[in-house]
Amino acid sequence: xxxxxxxxxxxxxxxxxxxxxxxxxxxxxxxxxxxxxxxxxxxxxxxxxxxxxxxxxxxxxxxxxxxxxxxxxxxxxxxxxxxxxxxxxxxxxxxxxxxxxxxxxxxxxxxxxxxxxxxxxxxxxxxxxxxxxxxxxxxxxxxxxxxxxxxxxxxxxxxxxxxxxxxxxxxxxxxxxxxxxxxxxxxxxxxxxxxxxxxxxxxxxxxxxxxxxxxxxxxxxxxxxxxxxxxxxxxxxxxxxxxxxxxxxxxxxxxxxxxxxxxxxxxxxxxxxxxxxxxxxxxxxxxxxxxxxxxxxxxxxxxxxxxxxxxxxxxxxxxxxxxxxxxxxxxxxxxxxxxxxxxxxxxxxxxxxxxxxxxxxxxxxxxxxxxxxxxxxxxxxxxxxxxxxxxxxxxxxxxxxxxxxxxxxxxxxxxxxxxxxxxxxxxxxxxxxxxxxxxxxxxxxxxxxxxxxxxxxxxxxxxxxxxxxxxxxxxxxxxxxxxxxxxxxxxxxxxxxxxxxxxxxxxxxxxxxxxxxxxxxxxxxxxxxxxxxxxxxxxxxxxxxxxxxxxxxxxxxxxxxxxxxxxxxxxxxxxxxxxxxxxxxxxxxxxxxxxxxxxxxxxxxxxxxxxxxxxxxxxxxxxxxxxxxx
Numbered sequence: 001x002x003x004x005x006x007x008x009x010x011x012x013x014x015x016x017x018x019x020x021x022x023x024x025x026x027x028x029x030x031x032x033x034x035x036x037x038x039x040x041x042x043x044x045x046x047x048x049x050x051x052x053x054x055x056x057x058x059x060x061x062x063x064x065x066x067x068x069x070x071x072x073x074x075x076x077x078x079x080x081x082x083x084x085x086x087x088x089x090x091x092x093x094x095x096x097x098x099x100x101x102x103x104x105x106x107x108x109x110x111x112x113x114x115x116x117x118x119x120x121x122x123x124x125x126x127x128x129x130x131x132x133x134x135x136x137x138x139x140x141x142x143x144x145x146x147x148x149x150x151x152x153x154x155x156x157x158x159x160x161x162x163x164x165x166x167x168x169x170x171x172x173x174x175x176x177x178x179x180x181x182x183x184x185x186x187x188x189x190x191x192x193x194x195x196x197x198x199x200x201x202x203x204x205x206x207x208x209x210x211x212x213x214x215x216x217x218x219x220x221x222x223x224x225x226x227x228x229x230x231x232x233x234x235x236x237x238x239x240x241x242x243x244x245x246x247x248x249x250x251x252x253x254x255x256x257x258x259x260x261x262x263x264x265x266x267x268x269x270x271x272x273x274x275x276x277x278x279x280x281x282x283x284x285x286x287x288x289x290x291x292x293x294x295x296x297x298x299x300x301x302x303x304x305x306x307x308x309x310x311x312x313x314x315x316x317x318x319x320x321x322x323x324x325x326x327x328x329x330x331x332x333x334x335x336x337x338x339x340x341x342x343x344x345x346x347x348x349x350x351x352x353x354x355x356x357x358x359x360x361x362x363x364x365x366x367x368x369x370x371x372x373x374x375x376x377x378x379x380x381x382x383x384x385x386x387x388x389x390x391x392x393x394x395x396x397x398x399x400x401x402x403x404x405x406x407x408x409x410x411x412x413x414x415x416x417x418x419x420x421x422x423x424x425x426x427x428x429x430x431x432x433x434x435x436x437x438x439x440x441x442x443x444x445x446x447x448x449x450x451x452x453x454x455x456x457x458x459x460x461x462x463x464x465x466x467x468x469x470x471x472x473x474x475x476x477x478x479x480x481x482x483x484x485x486x487x488x489x490x491x492x493x494x495x496x497x498x499x500x501x502x503x504x505x506x507x508x509x510x511x512x513x514x515x516x517x518x519x520x521x522x523x524x525x526x527x528x529x530x531x532x533x534x535x536x537x538x539x540x541x542x543x544x545x546x547x548x549x550x551x552x553x554x555x556x557x558x559x560x561x562x563x564x565x566x567x568x569x570x571x572x573x574x575x576x577x578x579x580x581x582x583x584x585x586x587x588x589x590x591x592x593x594x595x596x597x598x599x600x601x602x603x604x605x606x607x608x609x610x611x612x613x614x615x616x617x618x619x620x621x622x623x624x625x626x627x628x629x630x
Contacts, residue, residue: 078476090146094149244291268318331370346405346413356383371475381399432501445485457526481528541623594625594627
């Protein structure tokens with residue numbers, strides 16, 4: 001019988017045989033003559049990681065290799081929160097797992113956990129130390145204990161890993177400033193302002209209000225440093241293989257603490273190419289392929305999620321296109337679904353949504369979308385000029401309309417959002433606000449208007465039904481399940497007052513959760529009951545497996561969004577009324593695909609599709625599959 005050491009060596013050898021070529025191919029494309037040396041270093045790191053990996057995580061590795069679609073099933077439900085806003089500490093999170101389990105959560109994204117710089121830190125995304133947890137949240141031992149408590153409940157921990165930059169207080173920066181050339185080479189530095197100007201000529205500004213430009217002069221280095229996001233966030237030089245190996249070690253270390261999904265933050269920016277906007281450059285995908293292959297060897301229970309908020313043509317590259325098909329990130333954000341949902345809700349018109357979704361290239365069937373109604377960030381109106389033109393809209397005017405509508409400035413608006421980062425040169429005005437406040441609940445409660453209150457609750461449920469029925473991992477943002485409103489107390493915190501995105505990052509109201517559980521007639525109770533019901537239906541619906549994509553079915557009525565899912569078990573049609581009107585929808589398109597009878601899964605009723613028109617209530621979602629009656 002083989003010994004444990006022999007078994008482990010055999011496991012390692014088999015994985016190297018399987019994923020080694022992907023690793024070496026990615027490295028060769030980026031590092032040329034240094035690729036073989038880098039691959040050898042990476043394999044040593046992977047071997048050490050596998051040797052030190054806890055037994056239950058090794059078992060999870062084998063289980064995930066046998067079920068590679070673990071992020072694609074309809075049972076996958078995501079929940080996104082800040083640790084301190086949710087429960088104070090990592091140990092506090094462990095005390096609220098029953099709530100997460102009651103929602104069916106299988107994927108828990110705790111936003112920036114790692115130690116950030118002191119002072120301003122971009123909400124934790126300016127990382128000072130990748131190997132320690134923010135002290136007020138706990139310790140790395142607390143993190144490992146939390147992941148150990150999550151695994152028996154079938155919940156995977158998702159962690160942010162910022163790839164593009166580190167904080168100016170990071171050890172690598174300090175050693176570069178102290179004169180160590182090895183660490184200076186970890187960054188992009190320029191002693192000649194003319195070089196900076198040549199790069200700057202084609203670079204956009206990410207935060208023009210408080211971080212104009214892309215470079216900062218550092219007195220210690222006597223050089224300009226690349227700082228895309230802020231003067232205290234130094235961009236890393238991924239053309240240096242030492243940086244690549246540092247991140248393989250970081251990923252492996254965090255994987256052995258129990259992290260199962262890594263959100264690769266700012267991944268679109270990591271490769272710099274003169275004369276471009278330095279986003280979405282081809283080497284990014286070779287680097288990601290090599291990182292993924294390294295983790296497949298060391299800890300294959302882990303997955304990558306690309307934080308790439310880019311246009312559709314570029315976005316597919318992060319899930320794998322051409323030679324990278326299915327070899328890079330396992331998951332990416334479908335930002336367009338969020339934007340188009342809010343757009344259709346304001347305009348009561350789905351035609352732009354139909355155009356935008358129809359123009360999306362197909363994704364690899366082995367990958368999944370992360371879909372969401374809201375997230376921790378602002379809403380930027382990522383409506384392309386081309387899509388708007390195809391829908392018969394003036395793109396500038398429509399983006400302005402959306403900003404006006406959701407800031408409450410447009411006549412008849414139900415929303416109470418805040419304008420974030422207005423760019424007077426381009427007219428770009430992004431929006432902050434919680435789901436409930438943007439959907440009208442805050443305004444309805446203030447007015448004491450029962451009709452407006454009913455509509456607001458229906459909008460919240462409808463928007464969540466769309467992301468739950470789209471396919472992929474629906475990501476619920478903390479507090480949305482109990483319709484939490486804008487929290488203006490951020491203005492009292494000097495660290496948050498200048499950034500109104502904190503208005504939609506409230507502390508979790510656990511009293512509201514308890515009240516919602518007790519009083520199902522309250523607005524919060526109605527939303528919580530509806531969410532749990534929708535999630536339960538989703539988990540029982542195999543048609544929602546992410547290997548199948550939602551496709552647009554041109555709607556006979558611009559107020560109704562129709563999406564089809566052509567699953568091996570049969571066709572599914574999802575219909576969503578994005579207006580406050582009762583709509584009589586021409587039934588022929590549904591009847592052609594489902595026959596004369598369909599089971600509506602949300603209500604549990606069977607619908608006859610024989611009449612010429614179907615009556616759909618205001619803001620009603622429908623999940624329809626062919627009825628056994630057929």
